[in-house]
Amino acid sequence: MTAVSMTVNGKSVSADVEPRTLLVEYLRENQRLTGTHVGCDTSQCGACVVHVDGVAVKSCTVLAVQAEGASVVTIEGLAKDGKLHPVQEAFREHHGLQCGFCTPGMIMTAVDMIRRHPEGLDEATIRAELEGNICRCTGYHNIVRAIEAASAAMGAKEAAA
Amino acid sequence: MTATGIGASPRRKEDFRFITGKGNYTDDINRAGQTFACFVRSPHAHATIGRIDAAAALAMPGVVAVLTGQDMADDGIGGLICGWMVHSKDGSPMKAGPHPALAQGKVRYCGDCVAVVIAESYAQAKDAAEAVAVDYHPLAAVVDAKAALGPDAPLVHDEIAHNMVFDWELGNYKETVDAFTAAAKVVSLDIVNNRLIPNAMEPRAAIGDYDSGTGIHTLYTTSQNPHVARLVLSAFIGIAPEHKLRVIAPDVGGGFGSKIFIYAEETVCVWAARRVGRPVKWTGERSESFLSDAHGRDHHTHAALALDAGGRITGLRVKTIANLGAYLSTFASSVPTYLYATLLSGQYDIPAIYAEVQGVYTHTAPVDAYRGAGRPEATFVVERIVEEAARQLGEDPAEFRRRNFIRSFPHQTPVIMAYDIGDYEASLDKAMQLIDYDGFPGRRRASEAAGKRRGIGLSTYIEACGIAPSAAVGSLGAGVGLWESAEVRVNPTGSVEVLTGSHSHGQGHETTFAQLVSERLGVPLENVEIVHGDTDKVQFGMGTYGSRSGAVGMSAIAKALDKVEAKAKKIAAHLMEAAPGDIEFKDGRFTVAGTDKSLTFPEVSLAAYVGHKFPTSEIEPGLKESAFYDPLNFTFPAGCHICEVEIDPDTGVVRIERFVAVDDFGVIINPMIVEGQVHGGIAQGIGQALLEHGIYSEDGQLLTGSFMDYTMPRAGDLPSFQLGLTTTRCPSNPLGMKGCGEAGAIAAPPAVINAITDALQIRDFAMPATPERVWRAANAVALAAE
Ligand code: FES
Ligand code: FES
Numbered sequence: 014m015t016a017v018s019m020t021v022n023g024k025s026v027s028a029d030v031e032p033r034t035l036l037v038e039y040l041r042e043n044q045r046l047t048g049t050h051v052g053c054d055t056s057q058c059g060a061c062v063v064h065v066d067g068v069a070v071k072s073c074t075v076l077a078v079q080a081e082g083a084s085v086v087t088i089e090g091l092a093k094d095g096k097l098h099p100v101q102e103a104f105r106e107h108h109g110l111q112c113g114f115c116t117p118g119m120i121m122t123a124v125d126m127i128r129r130h131p132e133g134l135d136e137a138t139i140r141a142e143l144e145g146n147i148c149r150c151t152g153y154h155n156i157v158r159a160i161e162a163a164s165a166a167m168g169a170k171e172a173a174a
Numbered sequence: 175m176t177a178t179g180i181g182a183s184p185r186r187k188e189d190f191r192f193i194t195g196k197g198n199y200t201d202d203i204n205r206a207g208q209t210f211a212c213f214v215r216s217p218h219a220h221a222t223i224g225r226i227d228a229a230a231a232l233a234m235p236g237v238v239a240v241l242t243g244q245d246m247a248d249d250g251i252g253g254l255i256c257g258w259m260v261h262s263k264d265g266s267p268m269k270a271g272p273h274p275a276l277a278q279g280k281v282r283y284c285g286d287c288v289a290v291v292i293a294e295s296y297a298q299a300k301d302a303a304e305a306v307a308v309d310y311h312p313l314a315a316v317v318d319a320k321a322a323l324g325p326d327a328p329l330v331h332d333e334i335a336h337n338m339v340f341d342w343e344l345g346n347y348k349e350t351v352d353a354f355t356a357a358a359k360v361v362s363l364d365i366v367n368n369r370l371i372p373n374a375m376e377p378r379a380a381i382g383d384y385d386s387g388t389g390i391h392t393l394y395t396t397s398q399n400p401h402v403a404r405l406v407l408s409a410f411i412g413i414a415p416e417h418k419l420r421v422i423a424p425d426v427g428g429g430f431g432s433k434i435f436i437y438a439e440e441t442v443c444v445w446a447a448r449r450v451g452r453p454v455k456w457t458g459e460r461s462e463s464f465l466s467d468a469h470g471r472d473h474h475t476h477a478a479l480a481l482d483a484g485g486r487i488t489g490l491r492v493k494t495i496a497n498l499g500a501y502l503s504t505f506a507s508s509v510p511t512y513l514y515a516t517l518l519s520g521q522y523d524i525p526a527i528y529a530e531v532q533g534v535y536t537h538t539a540p541v542d543a544y545r546g547a548g549r550p551e552a553t554f555v556v557e558r559i560v561e562e563a564a565r566q567l568g569e570d571p572a573e574f575r576r577r578n579f580i581r582s583f584p585h586q587t588p589v590i591m592a593y594d595i596g597d598y599e600a601s602l603d604k605a606m607q608l609i610d611y612d613g614f615p616g617r618r619r620a621s622e623a624a625g626k627r628r629g630i631g632l633s634t635y636i637e638a639c640g641i642a643p644s645a646a647v648g649s650l651g652a653g654v655g656l657w658e659s660a661e662v663r664v665n666p667t668g669s670v671e672v673l674t675g676s677h678s679h680g681q682g683h684e685t686t687f688a689q690l691v692s693e694r695l696g697v698p699l700e701n702v703e704i705v706h707g708d709t710d711k712v713q714f715g716m717g718t719y720g721s722r723s724g725a726v727g728m729s730a731i732a733k734a735l736d737k738v739e740a741k742a743k744k745i746a747a748h749l750m751e752a753a754p755g756d757i758e759f760k761d762g763r764f765t766v767a768g769t770d771k772s773l774t775f776p777e778v779s780l781a782a783y784v785g786h787k788f789p790t791s792e793i794e795p796g797l798k799e800s801a802f803y804d805p806l807n808f809t810f811p812a813g814c815h816i817c818e819v820e821i822d823p824d825t826g827v828v829r830i831e832r833f834v835a836v837d838d839f840g841v842i843i844n845p846m847i848v849e850g851q852v853h854g855g856i857a858q859g860i861g862q863a864l865l866e867h868g869i870y871s872e873d874g875q876l877l878t879g880s881f882m883d884y885t886m887p888r889a890g891d892l893p894s895f896q897l898g899l900t901t902t903r904c905p906s907n908p909l910g911m912k913g914c915g916e917a918g919a920i921a922a923p924p925a926v927i928n929a930i931t932d933a934l935q936i937r938d939f940a941m942p943a944t945p946e947r948v949w950r951a952a953n954a955v956a957l958a959a960e
Contacts, residue, residue: 031297047202048195050427052375053460057881060375088195101193105185108850112680113192114375114427120193136894143889147881149375149428150680152857152918153889155850 019080021046022090030077036070037061039077040087048088048117052147059146062118062125063087069125071145088117091124100124100163109159111150122146123160127167134164179693180909183846187699188684197425200379200396205453208381209238211443212299213456214289214306215465216281219317219537219874220328223279224309226289231305236298239450240306241442242289243276251275251445254436255410256502259651260340260511260533268340268533271331273501275411275438275445281310282330282500283537284874285465287438292450296457315537315874319497320474322536330500330535339498339533340507344515346588350528353489357480361563367551368941369472369497369868370861371884372544374679376427377458378467380440382447389418393444397423397707398433398677399716404709406436406504413444423707426679430858431543432467433679435504439466464879469868470544472497473510473551477559480526485567487578489526492518492555496541498533503542507533512590512650513548513638519587520556521598521634521812522578527588537874545858545919549637557633557924562937571928572606575634590650591638593810596838600900602634605814605836608898614818617831627821627952628831631928635815635921638808639913640725640906657804658722659714660730662691662738664797666783668776669701672734673712676727678704680854681915682847683727689843690728690909694735696762696775713800722913728843729907730803737799745797746778748788809904809912813837815856815921819929826949828864828930834896835921840904840912848914849897855918856895861887862919863926867942885942 018027021044028043040046040063051073052060061073064086091098100123103109110116126142127134134142139160140153148156178184191197228240254273261267272278277288289306293299314328321327322337330337354360381394391414397403400421408416426433439456447454458466473496480489496510515529564574576599585593606612614630621628661673670691676683688702705711716722739759746764747754756767765772773781781787782797818832835852842848865885869877878884903910923941930943934951950957 033297041202046195047199048197050199050376051201051457052377053881055460055880055882058375058460088193092194097193104193105189108186108846110189110192111682111850111854112374112376112426112428113188113197114199116192117195140889140892147375147886147888149373149430149858149886150854151850152853152855152887152895153892154853154857154894157889157894 015078017078017081019082020084022086032078034077035073036075036077036080037072040072046087046089050114050117052114057147059118059122060115062121062146064121064125069122088121091120098124099166100127103159103163103166107155107159107162109151109156115146115148119146119148119156123163126160127164130164133168134161136161176693178689178699180689180841180843182689183844184685184689184699186682186685187688188682199376199425199427200381200394201457203381203394203424205381205383208453208455209292209294209450210296210299211446211454211456212291212296212303213287213439214291214303214308216277216284216286216288218281218310218312219284219315220313221281221310222313223277223281223288224311227307228289230307231291231302234298234302234305236294237302238292238294240289240291241276241446241449243274243278246274246276246445247278249445249449250412252410252412254438254441254501255406256504256507257406258505258508260342260507262341263343268507269334270339270502271334271535275441283539284876285539286500290442290446292446292454317536317538317870317872317874319472319495319534319536322534323495323532330537334535337535339502339535342511342531342533343529344589345528346526347528349526350489350491353480353526354478354491357488358483359481360478361481361559361566362476362478363559363562363938365475365477365555365558366940367471367473367475367554368862370470370544370866371464371868371878372430372432372467372470373463373886374428374430374432377460377463378433378437378439379457380443381453381455382444383453384448384451386451390420391418391444391448392420392422393440394422394424395440396426396433397421398426398429398679400677400707400709401675401714402716403436407441407444411441413441421709423677426677429679430545431470431547435468435542437466460881461879464884465876466539468503468540468542469499470541471551472541475555477555479559479563481563485569485574485577487522487524490518490524492529494529494531496531496533497536497538499536499538499540501540503540506540506542509543509548510551514552516590517549517552517636517638518556518589519591520553521580521636523580525588529589538870545855546916549916550920550923553633553635553920554924557635558927561928571632572602572611575632576602592807594807594906595902595904596810596812597900597902598634598812601812601814601836601838604898604900605816605834608836608896609816609818609832609834621820627823627933628819629929629931629933630816630818631925631932633815633921633925633928636810636812637916637920639811639916640722640805640809657802658716658726658730659800659802660727660734661713661800662731662734662798664738664779664782666780668697668779670695670697671703671705672731673705674727674731675712675714675716677707681851682844686843686847687728687731690731691735725809725904725907725911725913726803726805728909728911729805730801732908733801733803734799737801738797741793741799742778742782742797744793745782745788746773749773749778749781805907807906809840809906811837811839811912811914811917813917813921815925817922817925817929819926819933821930821933821948821952823952826945826952828943828948830860830893832896833893834898835918836898836900837914837917838900838902839914840901841910851914852897852918853895855916856922857887857892858919859922860892860926863923863941864943865891
């Protein structure tokens, strides 16, 4: 067993884990944060995306011990003070989800995508950037709409600030 | 129309929990004291099993038990079943080999479950599964259905000759032969419908739990139809009596058919929980989903179309070999027969149709319903051969279709179905207009000037949805009736709970079903709760598949709502001292006709539970009604999808430039949700046409066993879609709905392939049209010259 400490959604947590424990297993099983999902075993689907120190990572591809000392944000930590993140709002408004299984990973990926593209996002860029996230339900059409809208809304807010 | 009633698009009630990570999927559930299961799976496609030595595994840390097929047999647990009886031409019943949940003596496909290891943690179970020593004696395997029929093919089940499960027929044979004899022209085509692997994003999972005090078993599972699972597990497999088995299907992350079936792993978990006296949890890894979820399609077909001198279709003859895999999955036999050949008339007036289907065992994963289930295979045959006929006649494919459309309803086809209503020309016209069909030659010239090839392809599809009615499906061999149930419970405060036998795994029932209630009772959407997926809460139901939840499930709710309204009117009449016939109910208010006396729905609801307000000798207290609804007919959604592609002959990459879908789904409750269903279906259809292919090596190893080898459609592979609607109200159910869940998966593949063959000016192209294969086709002349 190895001790590991990190911040998860703003809270300091520590635990003893088997060294082979994946970050996603740690989040789901030790922290009981089941919003982060596992959709594959080959780092392809993106259902497991969380933010580690502000950057989107596939938590099925990182060991918990590699996140030692890091700040991790999961889908559960995205809404602030009971207010949904604009990307969460946009997914609901534009029907960017059906079964909801890919959704946490999609939203975390989209937040990161919008952060990396302050200039705004067009459809082709969004589709290319979604390479690492698979959705079987929506055909992506409304996910693209949601991310376009969120990007525009967040850009507009920044411009106003 | 109100902002939340029928025809409006309120945002989904279920979304809040999903976008905040608060969904409750099976793997999110943990039971106190639970253990974890890992299955030992066969690495061989075909082998006999000698000794299974679990000693080393049992000695490993955390291991609780290692169980085998012998243990299941010792406990009197039966095998998995196929619930649809199909008879061969000679009248003999289909031949089904045994299907033990854990193999007994033999394994028949790669991934077949041989044993289960149960341990304190999943990691320990997985480590120990590696240590179970199974003595396999590998045998020759056959994976191709045509080859499996051959005289020397290895047998999947020793007692079933030629691996032939059934040799089935449908249609009017003599008329068809006559039509071909008299034909002015005959067009024929060999068609392969590629094997697909469903890949709902949530892998299958199960938790078995057993309460030794009450003898009650609980199974949490990723199911589209928990009640059917309970019935099969109790009545046929013998896990527990029905009243001692509770099946809960919580949030389910997509199904597309693959979660209809009763599988080995779920069965083992609930049995093993009793056996080890602790909850047993299993969550499939994606690799296991690839190996063991029921696959879809995998047909080889020869089709021929007879035409008269005027270019009218006079006959269709189809011979199909359907790969059913190593065992018959729950509904496997119905898919290539009654769900397939009954749709071979398409949208066309074809007086004579004759279909023969041979269902064949192979050493591959079982094949069963996958989005569309039989109907995509039928539509692919019809729309490919119709296209080919138009091309051979040198005619515009749209005009050829138009000439042959069915124009009067009801229309009895030669293959059982009686289409109740439709307007095929309307959807064709609208789709042609949306895609700017007339502008296509100009766009093609522009592409050619840039060194590219451009093609356009139509698909005018029909499907039979609302799987039901019981009498019809029963006469075709279904082991269950296919009605639906609903219960509407009005609380004293006027809020409403609806218990439905349908199940939602992405379709948005919590919203659309609530919209119906909101519209009918005038209660706000947020005061309606939809309850589904738990056999302890909902009395019985048939679940969700075949685009049936609207047309059948919601009709049951509508029927229960009628009863609620009738009773509430009686109570309101007493309260307002009027005759029940004088009470009008509108927008949530009961009014005595012609007066200003009125009561709100919550006022009457409360009174219903305050018994002294009316004579309980005449009217029972309370306000709760239930209904079972069995429809009159299937429903027949139809429409026209058109695909326009551009192909780069240097790379073989096919780009979908435009995709237009015009559908007639009858009455629509929530257009936003319906559009989402169409988008998802089209994506799966395009996936089949361009990317997806489940491939086995000759010796039965699954070569496409992960997302690295099996190409799922990703955002960059797809365009945005352009949708349109036409509407004919369905006369066969009270709401006029038809169903929308499968249209895209049915219509898209032939539209794409018709576009590709048009672009390359070739007769046929087998799916999937991957860049390498398209490049070879595009450069065939140059390649041949080399
Ligand atoms: S679970 Fe991490 S990429 Fe699929
Ligand atoms: S919403 Fe179901 S997988 Fe994306």
